Amino acid sequence: MSGNPFRYGRAADVLVDRIDELARVVRVGEECGTLFLIGPRRFGKTSILRAAEAKLTDAGRVVLRYDAEAFDDIGSLAAALLAGAVRKYSSALDRAQAIAKKFFVALKPSLTLDPSDGKITVAVGVEPGARLGAVPLFTDVLNGIERLAAEDGRPALVVVDEFQQVVTEAGEKAERQIRAAVQRHRAVGYVFAGSSSRMMTEMVATSNRAFWQLGDQMHLGPIPRPAFGDFLRKGFESVGATIAIGALEHILDLGEDVPYNVQQLANECWVLITDNRRRHLTATLVDEALGRVVSMQHVSYLQRWLLLARAQKQTLRIVSEEPIGFELSAAAFRHGLPRTTMQRALEALERQHFLRQDLGGTAATWRFEDPFMRAWLATLENQ
Numbered sequence: 380m381s382g383n384p385f386r387y388g389r390a391a392d393v394l395v396d397r398i399d400e401l402a403r404v405v406r407v408g409e410e411c412g413t414l415f416l417i418g419p420r421r422f423g424k425t426s427i428l429r430a431a432e433a434k435l436t437d438a439g440r441v442v443l444r445y446d447a448e449a450f451d452d453i454g455s456l457a458a459a460l461l462a463g464a465v466r467k468y469s470s471a472l473d474r475a476q477a478i479a480k481k482f483f484v485a486l487k488p489s490l491t492l493d494p495s496d497g498k499i500t501v502a503v504g505v506e507p508g509a510r511l512g513a514v515p516l517f518t519d520v521l522n523g524i525e526r527l528a529a530e531d532g533r534p535a536l537v538v539v540d541e542f543q544q545v546v547t548e549a550g551e552k553a554e555r556q557i558r559a560a561v562q563r564h565r566a567v568g569y570v571f572a573g574s575s576s577r578m579m580t581e582m583v584a585t586s587n588r589a590f591w592q593l594g595d596q597m598h599l600g601p602i603p604r605p606a607f608g609d610f611l612r613k614g615f616e617s618v619g620a621t622i623a624i625g626a627l628e629h630i631l632d633l634g635e636d637v638p639y640n641v642q643q644l645a646n647e648c649w650v651l652i653t654d655n656r657r658r659h660l661t662a663t664l665v666d667e668a669l670g671r672v673v674s675m676q677h678v679s680y681l682q683r684w685l686l687l688a689r690a691q692k693q694t695l696r697i698v699s700e701e702p703i704g705f706e707l708s709a710a711a712f713r714h715g716l717p718r719t720t721m722q723r724a725l726e727a728l729e730r731q732h733f734l735r736q737d738l739g740g741t742a743a744t745w746r747f748e749d750p751f752m753r754a755w756l757a758t759l760e761n762q
């Protein structure tokens with residue numbers, strides 16, 4: 380028997396749907412364009428970027444993909460980008476040394492070769508902790524990559540995932556500096572991906588902000604139900620399970636179409652089916668699986684919950700009890716909470732990744748980043 384076909388937590392190996400999105404990112408790589416990929420956490424941005432990187436790399440292109448949230452500061456991100464560029468454009472240490480000297484001399488890079496695996500390590504001589512210099516450092520690296528790619532003849536695609544982190548840290552001045560660099564580059568394409576819809580959208584769409592019209596925007600929505608439903612059906616049928624009417628829809632409903640949550644819930648259903656030789660997927664079994672997922676996450680939910688202020692706890696409960704798209708003033712009034720208090724609490728909960736704002740319609744809609752938190756809140760006793 381093969382393993383669980385439903386995976387979550389890491390970039391997806393098998394992409395459901397997303398064909399157009401993937402093609403678009405690949406095209407940006409081929410044409411050295413600039414693209415902003417915007418979508419909530421858990422929707423599959425990194426999965427698309429990873430698949431695009433694989434395609435472009437197979438075609439002999441150079442892709443430098445980094446997650447801004449994985450670094451302590453922009454200086455460290457810049458250093459990693461530099462190291463990646465030197466490594467990918469050079470085959471041997473002497474060539475790497477020459478490249479580092481020629482294109483990144485101002486950054487004082489020093490190279491070492493790890494004898495165990497032959498990997499070249501690059502360190503930046505400029506102290507990355509020198510925060511003030513971090514953004515020029517970052518743009519210096521981008522400029523170096525442009526010169527390097529132009530001379531090498533192989534264009535590069537620079538992918539910065541969770542890009543809002545850069546702007547959060549460095550501010551609007553950084554936007555202008557990065558824009559000025561990116562705009563002049565011909566041998567390097569850029570994909571800036573971000574999960575803070577509000578910040579990314581404001582950054583790209585507000586005319587007085589520097590990134591305006593620098594590139595195209597692609598907004599990532601949920602995976603269409605027919606495609607996701609098919610994928611789920613095949614996974615369950617592969618172990619000989621039969622599927623009750625409405626059971627797959629129930630998984631998509633409880634996961635609120637968030638790809639991560641849908642996969643996580645399906646994963647647990649699959650475990651119940653294969654472990655207990657229960658061959659029939661029903662809505663009841665889905666509920667049981669959700670109960671198990673929620674109880675496995677109880678400690679981490681509880682830890683986060685305990686850090687919340689009282690008004691934030693109240694607000695989170697209200698959001699979980701109100702229907703999606705509730706009207707703020709009316710809900711605050713009904714629950715006896717001042718509107719401004721609730722508004723502030725909502726924003727704090729957004730910053731802490733409990734909630735996200737869906738900006739699709741005319742009025743912003745508050746949603747759970749992790750829809751299963753609703754079910755967890757329901758298990759807590761009302762205080």
Ligand SMILES: Nc1ncnc2c1ncn2[C@@H]1O[C@H](COP(=O)(O)OP(=O)(O)O)[C@@H](O)[C@H]1O
Pocket residue numbers: 386387388389390391393394395396397418419420421422423424425426427602638639640642643
């Ligand atoms: N196209 C897809 N097909 C199937 N599952 C997906 C897809 N995109 C995302 N997922 C699921 O969602 C999870 C999170 O995806 P990820 O790419 O890390 O999202 P993001 O970068 O937007 O936070 C993956 O581990 C996977 O379970």
Ligand SMILES: [Mg+2]
Pocket residue numbers: 424425426540
């Ligand atoms: Mg991601």
